[in-house]
Amino acid sequence: xxxxxxxxxxxxxxxxxxxxxxxxxxxxxxxxxxxxxxxxxxxxxxxxxxxxxxxxxxxxxxxxxxxxxxxxxxxxxxxxxxxxxxxxxxxxxxxxxxxxxxxxxxxxxxxxxxxxxxxxxxxxxxxxxxxxxxxxxxxxxxxxxxxxxxxxxxxxxxxxxxxxxxxxxxxxxxxxxxxxxxxxxxxxxxxxxxxxxxxxxxxxxxxxxxxxxxxxxxxxxxxxxxxxxxxxxxxxxxxxxxxxxxxxxxxxxxxxxxxxxxxxxxxxxxxxxxxxxxxxxxxxxxxxxxxxxxxxxxxxxxxxxxxxxxxxxxxxxxxxxxxxxxxxxxxxxxx
Amino acid sequence: xxxxxxxxxxxxxxxxxxxxxxxxxxxxxxxxxxxxxxxxxxxxxxxxxxxxxxxxxxxxxxxxxxxxxxxxxxxxxxxxxxxxxxxxxxxxxxxxxxxxxxxxxxxxxxxxxxxxxxxxxxxxxxxxxxxxxxxxxxxxxxxxxxxxxxxxxxxxxxxxxxxxxxxxxxxxxxxxxxxxxxxxxxxxxxxxxxxxxxxxxxxxxxxxxxxxxxxxxxxxxxxxxxxxxxxxxxxxxxxxxxxxxxxxxxxxxxxxxxxxxxxxxxxxxxxxxxxxxxxxxxxxxxxxxxxxxxxxxxxxxxxxxxxxxxxxxxxxxxxxxxxxxxxxxxxxxx
Numbered sequence: 001x002x003x004x005x006x007x008x009x010x011x012x013x014x015x016x017x018x019x020x021x022x023x024x025x026x027x028x029x030x031x032x033x034x035x036x037x038x039x040x041x042x043x044x045x046x047x048x049x050x051x052x053x054x055x056x057x058x059x060x061x062x063x064x065x066x067x068x069x070x071x072x073x074x075x076x077x078x079x080x081x082x083x084x085x086x087x088x089x090x091x092x093x094x095x096x097x098x099x100x101x102x103x104x105x106x107x108x109x110x111x112x113x114x115x116x117x118x119x120x121x122x123x124x125x126x127x128x129x130x131x132x133x134x135x136x137x138x139x140x141x142x143x144x145x146x147x148x149x150x151x152x153x154x155x156x157x158x159x160x161x162x163x164x165x166x167x168x169x170x171x172x173x174x175x176x177x178x179x180x181x182x183x184x185x186x187x188x189x190x191x192x193x194x195x196x197x198x199x200x201x202x203x204x205x206x207x208x209x210x211x212x213x214x215x216x217x218x219x220x221x222x223x224x225x226x227x228x229x230x231x232x233x234x235x236x237x238x239x240x241x242x243x244x245x246x247x248x249x250x251x252x253x254x255x256x257x258x259x260x261x262x263x264x265x266x267x268x269x270x271x272x273x274x275x276x277x278x279x280x281x282x283x284x285x286x287x288x289x290x291x292x293x294x295x296x297x298x299x300x301x302x303x304x305x306x307x308x309x310x311x312x313x314x315x316x317x318x319x320x321x322x323x324x325x326x327x328x329x330x331x332x333x334x335x
Numbered sequence: 336x337x338x339x340x341x342x343x344x345x346x347x348x349x350x351x352x353x354x355x356x357x358x359x360x361x362x363x364x365x366x367x368x369x370x371x372x373x374x375x376x377x378x379x380x381x382x383x384x385x386x387x388x389x390x391x392x393x394x395x396x397x398x399x400x401x402x403x404x405x406x407x408x409x410x411x412x413x414x415x416x417x418x419x420x421x422x423x424x425x426x427x428x429x430x431x432x433x434x435x436x437x438x439x440x441x442x443x444x445x446x447x448x449x450x451x452x453x454x455x456x457x458x459x460x461x462x463x464x465x466x467x468x469x470x471x472x473x474x475x476x477x478x479x480x481x482x483x484x485x486x487x488x489x490x491x492x493x494x495x496x497x498x499x500x501x502x503x504x505x506x507x508x509x510x511x512x513x514x515x516x517x518x519x520x521x522x523x524x525x526x527x528x529x530x531x532x533x534x535x536x537x538x539x540x541x542x543x544x545x546x547x548x549x550x551x552x553x554x555x556x557x558x559x560x561x562x563x564x565x566x567x568x569x570x571x572x573x574x575x576x577x578x579x580x581x582x583x584x585x586x587x588x589x590x591x592x593x594x595x596x597x598x599x600x601x602x603x604x605x606x607x608x609x610x611x612x613x614x615x616x617x618x619x620x621x622x623x624x625x626x627x628x629x630x631x632x633x634x635x636x637x638x639x640x641x642x643x644x645x646x647x648x649x650x651x652x653x654x655x656x657x658x659x660x661x662x663x664x665x666x667x668x669x
Contacts, residue, residue, distance in 0.1 A: 077460075079585065127644055130406070131592040134585045135641040142633030150629065259464060269458045301475035301577075308468025315457040315465075 023266030024278035038292035059180035062283035065261035067231030076129040082251035088236025093246025107237035115229015123221030154246030188276035204271020356610035387616025388509035396560030397587035404600025405459030411583035412471035417565035422575030438562035445558020453550035475577035495571035517605035534601025
């Protein structure tokens with residue numbers, strides 16, 4: 001009887017453990033660790049103001065990382081997201097000057113278009129993702145320079161009203177953070193609960209099998225890159241909202257941070273595994289690291305090194321967690 | 336095992352079979368020679384090759400990694416690290432010692448990459464991306480975030496500006512790199528193993544090959560090529576720059592892709608890389624000569640890179656043949 005009880009409780013523990021599949025445990029672990037360490041060194045790190053600050057800053061990176069996640073899940077990747085965000089930021093600012101606040105959505109549209117071009121190059125034409133997105137990285141940077149007259153910042157006419165969206169707490173968070181949160185939830189529903197999301201994960205995990213069951217992997221890739229561009233566009237709009245102007249040369253290096261956040265968030269580079277919550281946690285971890293080290297007066301380059309180490313360590317940690325015998329590794333769709 | 340050491344069939348077909356990218360190189364050369372003033376002058380061509388040689392040497396390293404089914408993103412950052420280390424070591428170690436220290440830094444990055452990929456079976460994408468950030472951050476920390484100038488001297492500028500029998504040193508170094516790469520890939524056992532490991536790691540392991548040793552050697556050699564490129568680059572900019580060459584890894588990958596090397600691994604020849612490098616070098620040179628605004632320069636570079644890659648797939652694209660599904664190379668290796 002007691003043996004039975006013991007076995008049942010062990011089973012229960014295992015079930016509780018498998019609620020959060022192995023790859024998605026890395027990011028929360030890193031985040032908790034980072035918060036604990038910074039809180040221990042600097043008490044003001046845990047202040048409400050700092051938490052709100054991080055909570056508002058994280059979303060540009062988080063949106064870029066969510067977009068990147070869709071593409072990584074199909075075994076591709078997109079190094080143009082930083083440039084696309086900058087172009088979207090400019091488009092949003094220009095359209096907002098012309099048509100008022102609804103014009104901000106032009107940024108998202110520009111991002112979607114860039115993403116669909118990437119998707120057409122990779123999915124429809126079958127180019128290699130690095131080359132296709134490198135090409136669009138260069139081209140999109142050129143476009144941003146072109147429409148802004150050699151990279152000048154586009155000031156918003158209604159800068160006050162727009163930045164209020166980005167800074168004034170509505171109930172708790174500023175409107176921009178609420179919007180980003182809604183987008184993240186939408187992405188999570190898309191990945192976890194929709195046919196499209198299932199197809200994106202399938203296309204990454206086993207392209208041959210997916211083709212055999214009649215899913216057109218080219219179209220799946222087209223839309224994965226389209227979604228990536230769309231989220232980069234949202235990130236660009238957010239940049240505009242928070243800066244009060246269109247930033248044509250912003251976002252260099254953001255693509256690497258976005259990939260880093262997505263990878264720390266457990267998105268498998270071999271495709272098939274993705275979780276929006278984990279990716280957002282990964283982005284939060286990077287933001288905590290940057291802000292925390294900044295509060296300590298440590299050079300931001302040290303933070304860069306730390307992110308690099310964490311990327312590699314997250315790979316090692318995943319291997320380690322997987323090899324622990326007590327955790328069933330059923331979370332992986334293929335082994 | 337015996338069959339693997341025989342490189343003869345490939346060598347034979349390799350001679351008779353110029354890659355499709357050769358035609359892109361010729362076409363682009365003719366177009367630029369006609370359309371761009373001063374492009375085809377001897378002075379400009381020498382300049383073009385001298386500038387392109389750095390990309391070429393690094394692309395040799397990238398070729399090995401791509402054949403292994405991997406990818407190398409840390410080149411630019413490790414070149415930046417090398418330049419900073421070189422300049423910092425200059426006062427105490429002298430010119431030769433400084434360059435040696437810089438090269439050692441790149442080799443160290445290559446060793447870490449190779450070890451993590453080969454021994455711990457981590458995805459190359461992840462490892463080299465992480466090392467990009469570590470090496471780039473390291474360079475910035477060492478330099479304090481700002482470029483540091485090197486005291487000018489003839490010996491320091493020799494790798495970039497010196498001449499041997501009238502030929503600039505960088506061009507000689509690039510030529511030597513391509514010859515070495517060709518010999519390695521087509522005529523040595525190690526080269527044959529890279530193809531096998533890249534094409535099918537499981538098969539390689541099952542046929543008794545120590546896969547990790549082959550992979551580690553590949554990443555180390557890639558690091559060695561990158562070290563040579565870094566030495567020339569440091570000498571050319573005559574300073575230690577933490578933000579040096581951020582696009583080097585992407586340009587080398589683009590060069591290999593323009594040359595027609597698939598990123599899936601198991602294929603690729605030195606001559607293909609050479610063609611890709613020439614395309615990108617000519618392009619970078621021509622947009623400067625045309626004196627276009629930066630925005631148009633970038634649009635043109637993007638269009639030609641994408642166009643060159645698509646042109647090679649023209650038969651497939653015209654017939655709308657399906658894309659071959661991605662192979663599961665990452666699994667094969669683990």
